[in-house]
Amino acid sequence: MGSGPRAPFRMEASIPLRPALGVPAAGGTVARNPAARAVRALERAFDHPFGAAANPLRQLGALAFWFFWIVAVSGVYLYIFFDTSVSGAYASVESLTRDQWYAGGVMRSLHRYASDAFLVVTVLHLLREAAYGRFTGFRWFSWVSGVPTLVFMLVSGIVGYWLVWDAVAQFVGIGVTEWVGWLPGFGPELVRNFIAEEAMTDRFFSLLVFIHIGVPLFLLAAMWIHVQRISRPQMQPAGALAWGSLAALVVLSLARPALSDAPADLARVPVAVALDWFYLFPLPAMYAASAGAVWAALGAAMLLLAALPWLVRAPRAPVAQVSPANCNGCSRCFADCPYAAVVMREHPDGKPGKKIAVVLEDLCASCGICAGACPSSTPFRSGEALVTGIDMPQLPVEAMRARLERALADGRTTIVFGCESGAAVEALRGPDVAAWRFPCIAQVPPSFVDYALRAGARGVLIARCPEHDCEFRLGSRWAAERLAGTREPHLRPSVPRERVRIIEAAPEDAEALARAAADFRAEMARLGPVVPRGRVKRRASASEGVDE
Amino acid sequence: MSKAVRYGLQAVAYAAFAVFIGYFSTFPRYQHLQPDEALLRLSFKHPGKPVGDCRERTPEELAKMPPQLRTKLDCPRERSPVRAVVELDGKPLYDETFPAAGLKRDGAAAGYRRLAIPAGQHTLKVGFNDDVRAKGLTYEHAATVNLEPGQVVLIDLVADRGGVVIR
Numbered sequence: 001m002g003s004g005p006r007a008p009f010r011m012e013a014s015i016p017l018r019p020a021l022g023v024p025a026a027g028g029t030v031a032r033n034p035a036a037r038a039v040r041a042l043e044r045a046f047d048h049p050f051g052a053a054a055n056p057l058r059q060l061g062a063l064a065f066w067f068f069w070i071v072a073v074s075g076v077y078l079y080i081f082f083d084t085s086v087s088g089a090y091a092s093v094e095s096l097t098r099d100q101w102y103a104g105g106v107m108r109s110l111h112r113y114a115s116d117a118f119l120v121v122t123v124l125h126l127l128r129e130a131a132y133g134r135f136t137g138f139r140w141f142s143w144v145s146g147v148p149t150l151v152f153m154l155v156s157g158i159v160g161y162w163l164v165w166d167a168v169a170q171f172v173g174i175g176v177t178e179w180v181g182w183l184p185g186f187g188p189e190l191v192r193n194f195i196a197e198e199a200m201t202d203r204f205f206s207l208l209v210f211i212h213i214g215v216p217l218f219l220l221a222a223m224w225i226h227v228q229r230i231s232r233p234q235m236q237p238a239g240a241l242a243w244g245s246l247a248a249l250v251v252l253s254l255a256r257p258a259l260s261d262a263p264a265d266l267a268r269v270p271v272a273v274a275l276d277w278f279y280l281f282p283l284p285a286m287y288a289a290s291a292g293a294v295w296a297a298l299g300a301a302m303l304l305l306a307a308l309p310w311l312v313r314a315p316r317a318p319v320a321q322v323s324p325a326n327c328n329g330c331s332r333c334f335a336d337c338p339y340a341a342v343v344m345r346e347h348p349d350g351k352p353g354k355k356i357a358v359v360l361e362d363l364c365a366s367c368g369i370c371a372g373a374c375p376s377s378t379p380f381r382s383g384e385a386l387v388t389g390i391d392m393p394q395l396p397v398e399a400m401r402a403r404l405e406r407a408l409a410d411g412r413t414t415i416v417f418g419c420e421s422g423a424a425v426e427a428l429r430g431p432d433v434a435a436w437r438f439p440c441i442a443q444v445p446p447s448f449v450d451y452a453l454r455a456g457a458r459g460v461l462i463a464r465c466p467e468h469d470c471e472f473r474l475g476s477r478w479a480a481e482r483l484a485g486t487r488e489p490h491l492r493p494s495v496p497r498e499r500v501r502i503i504e505a506a507p508e509d510a511e512a513l514a515r516a517a518a519d520f521r522a523e524m525a526r527l528g529p530v531v532p533r534g535r536v537k538r539r540a541s542a543s544e545g546v547d548e
Numbered sequence: 549m550s551k552a553v554r555y556g557l558q559a560v561a562y563a564a565f566a567v568f569i570g571y572f573s574t575f576p577r578y579q580h581l582q583p584d585e586a587l588l589r590l591s592f593k594h595p596g597k598p599v600g601d602c603r604e605r606t607p608e609e610l611a612k613m614p615p616q617l618r619t620k621l622d623c624p625r626e627r628s629p630v631r632a633v634v635e636l637d638g639k640p641l642y643d644e645t646f647p648a649a650g651l652k653r654d655g656a657a658a659g660y661r662r663l664a665i666p667a668g669q670h671t672l673k674v675g676f677n678d679d680v681r682a683k684g685l686t687y688e689h690a691a692t693v694n695l696e697p698g699q700v701v702l703i704d705l706v707a708d709r710g711g712v713v714i715r
Contacts, residue, residue, distance in 0.1 A: 049555075050554075188591070188660030189658040249569075271583060274575070278572060278573070283578075
């Protein structure tokens with residue numbers, strides 16, 4: 001011990017963002033896919049004004065939840081004043097809109113516009129995930145379970161327009177029944193509910209309200225199922241984004257309140273309709289083509305979306321493996337897995353209360369975060385073979401330690417750990433620098449940093465992805481928290497903090513990473529060798545293959 | 549980037565989002581009909597007559613039947629399809645036959661057609677046949693209608709209100 005008073009990490013919040021266009025991304029889907037590159041460029045452009053933490057394009061799913069709740073709350077308010085009868089529906093909505101424009105009117109407009117925003121951000125969310133290829137492999141369930149939400153959204157939105165019972169509602173009611181009437185089992189008599197005054201009953205309006213409240217409950221259930229296979233799903237956008245988007249909708253509601261058309265008159269048909277194109281696009285499509293064509297197009301689109309995970313398959317990396325003899329049932333891998341792929345079960349050794357981690361192979365993202373969380377993943381362990389509790393077959397901790405030891409034996413005193421989805425740290429390699437990338441930076445147990453410094457390294461540079469850019473959702477955050485000592489397994493307090501630097505570096509930040517690395521090396525040169533804090537028995541000598 | 553610029557750009561982004569939502573929420577107007585058009589709707593739900601005559605069962609036939617099913621008349625279950633014929637200003641518009649519903653064709657026949665027609669005065673001649681045993685039309689009605697743009701003329705078949713209804 002002798003490194004003097006401990007200094008905090010040099011945490012560089014972020015390397016200055018650079019335009020991503022034209023800069024080849026380091027790896028993964030983004031590098032290969034033009035659509036992903038375009039989305040990423042747009043996202044990074046939005047990072048400038050909003051900041052990554054409140055970037056709407058990075059929180060489309062959370063925004064969808066937010067808009068859903070705005071729709072739900074405003075809907076409850078509207079329902080208090082709504083009269084579910086043929087004669088009263090229109091009048092009650094008009095009264096709500098005109099007599100209490102400051103409350104009911106705003107709520108009505110918010111209900112409409114938040115519904116539209118809900119659909120828009122949901123479709124953007126779908127397109128973003130599709131562009132990034134996030135629908136195959138372990139993500140299939142999240143993808144497929146998202147498809148029905150589109151259907152529920154459309155149904156509840158369309159039915160909502162009927163309730164106003166104005167000319168638009170009449171058009172929508174007749175149009176939808178003509179459309180649905182095409183389907184076998186419904187028949188042309190369905191439209192008769194909307195073509196004569198005597199066919200309309202108060203009970204029918206009660207049914208519409210029942211559908212308009214019931215289907216969103218199914219929608220909410222579908223949204224809940226949609227996020228079941230991820231841990232700690234973000235269902236609430238950043239505060240600034242939430243209030244900013246709500247403010248935008250309130251301003252829109254005041255500037256352009258949602259108003260009713262003329263009352264429904266079944267003896268007439270609206271000639272030009274003020275249509276909500278977000279929800280009601282099937283109707284003009286039906287009149288331009290045919291009901292069958294619209295059903296075919298929408299059905300094919302839904303089927304295609306649902307089948308996408310099996311139509312576009314990506315090669316799958318080996319999943320995490322548990323060693324029962326080395327798993328002590330601590331649950332850290334269970335707590336850290338971003339995709340709920342680790343569950344705790346009774347340990348097979350039969351000791352009462354002892355647990356073991358079990359990997360659900362279908363859910364495993366092969367990110368290695370669990371291996372980094374395992375307290376047994378420490379290179380300090382003695383014994384011929386280093387076997388940890390949970391490990392990645394493609395890069396087990398023993399191989400990581402051997403690689404590190406070879407680099408140190410080769411005189412490379414600056415160690416750089418990076419992420420395969422982040423900046424290309426290989427470019428930093430040199431006579432005294434060893435650099436590797438891992439599927440996720442959180443695969444690197446903090447004890448490897450300690451080990452490297454005890455075994456001869458002058459400094460360890462950790463290049464993690466920006467937190468909101470993490471391919472595996474939580475890996476970058478977990479890595480930072482472990483190194484900061486706020487999450488287990490933590491970096492030992494005795495590790496000289498001035499020799500450890502953690503930076504954020506996205507694939508486009510190669511130049512900034514190079515500058516940060518040069519600065520780090522210079523500082524490590526100034527600090528000189530590490531004062532020994534303990535001995536480490538190295539198992540490797542200098543050899544080739546350090547940079548593999 | 550200064551705070552003022554950041555907040556300014558955020559405001560622009562929020563405004564663009566709101567404008568996008570606000571515009572497509574009601575615009576562009578969908579031109580459902582041309583300004584000088586009205587709409588003709590043919591809609592009916594009507595059970596056709598049985599496809600054949602009833603006959604009396606013989607005592608021998610009745611004796612072979614379970615007691616609770618011994619009804620004298622044996623009527624065909626299947627119903628006739630309904631043929632609808634519409635003429636507008638002397639020109640044939642529809643001449644279609646709509647089958648009875650159900651696997652056994654024992655339900656009501658239903659039909660729905662819609663057609664935009666020029667507004668103004670028209671002569672409508674409508675007929676239905678709901679009995680395969682009868683030749684020609686079993687219900688007929690003619691009317692002159694004067695339609696404003698956007699007005700709907702509905703053709704229905706309601707047997708207990710005299711047959712063809714044009715309103």
